[in-house]
Amino acid sequence: MFKRALALASLMLACASSMAASLTINVGGERSLTADQLLARPDAAIIRVPNDVTFHRSMTYRAVPLRALLGITELPAGKELQVTATDGFVTHFSAKLLFGDAKKRAEPWLAIEPADDPWPQVPGSGDVGPFYVVWIDPAASGVTSEQWPFKVDAIRIAPTLAARFPQIAVDKSVPANSPIRRGMTVFTTQCMVCHKLNGAGDASVGPDLNRPHNPTEYFQPWALKGYIRDPKSIRAWADMKMPGFDKNAISDSDLDAVIAYLGYMAKRKK
Structure with missing residues (x-):
């Protein structure tokens, strides 16, 4: 009984922490959004991601379209989108990757871990929420395995690495x-x-x-x-x-x- 109560308490704490977390977005003006605010957006949807890179199977997420969330249609010359995570992971999306040929391109989504349905733990990484960038049809734009960042805490425009x-x-x-x-x-x-x-x-x-x-x-x-x-x-x-x-x-x-x-x-x- 004690172990069950302890497990329940741990789950409730994780869920509370997930929903309290916020995502910083700076693409021309900094703003901070909580998981609740993101899930309340009118464009939030349930999506299915075949062959998810992190979980190595099909996954279903509550998510918002990343391009719509950013609210921009291009990146300034010499800039890229930088996505950082709480574990020190940092990845970059080029302008071509994000805003290439609209007729045939991968679609990025920001998945939000809901309190009532937490995602599975990942060996070596634990809880990968509350925010995770996933892709529909990643092969269409050549999305690589390291362009699926989880534990995301900030998204901003930055000069290219080079x-x-x-x-x-x-x-x-x-x-x-x-x-x-x-x-x-x-x-x-x-x-x-x-x-x-x-x-x-x-x-x-x-x-x-x-x-x-x-x-x-x-x-x-x-x-x-x-x-x-x-x-x-x-x-x-x-x-x-x-x-x-x-x-x-x-x-x-x-x-x-x-x-x-x-x-x-x-x-x-x-």
Whole structure:
């Protein structure tokens, strides 16, 4: 009986915390919205998301369309949408991703965890609410696995990573078709959501991947690829947070490009 009461009390506390949480949005004027306020919007709907990236199955959410919530139809030149989470995760949506071809594009939604129907816990992450950006038809715009941020606490317009952090850039002498350039693109989308490089970046989940040492300096190539694909196959510990990136998240060619970019940056520590 005591355990049941304790579990009920914990659930009630989690629900109260979820509904008390607020989301900060700054796309031309800062505002703060609670879960109750978001769910009360006239465009709030029940949506079904097949193959949800976080839960690895179909999920049903109460959500609001992200574009309508933002209230804008474009981003200023040289800007992108930055989405931050309470666990230190930071991702970015480009203008093309958000406002590309309206006839065929992925549709982003902000899912809101309701107090009366909390989402399942996720191993290693716990409660991923109360706010989670999900996508309908993500393949239409090439949405990556790291562009499904949960535990979201703020959404704002920010300069692009390349504009803010020149220390991650590839030199002009590198050919346009070099895998190093492709590697930088994949790295900024898939890796800088958790890591910094040369001190650059906003995320704080994982360590800097170039200072003091670059992974290419202490991993053999096969081991580095194995670690990115399945971290626990190389080393594991109780509080390990890094997920594996299968071929759906990063293709073999993109993985080779990321490693080429890391090897290049190992010689460019700033």
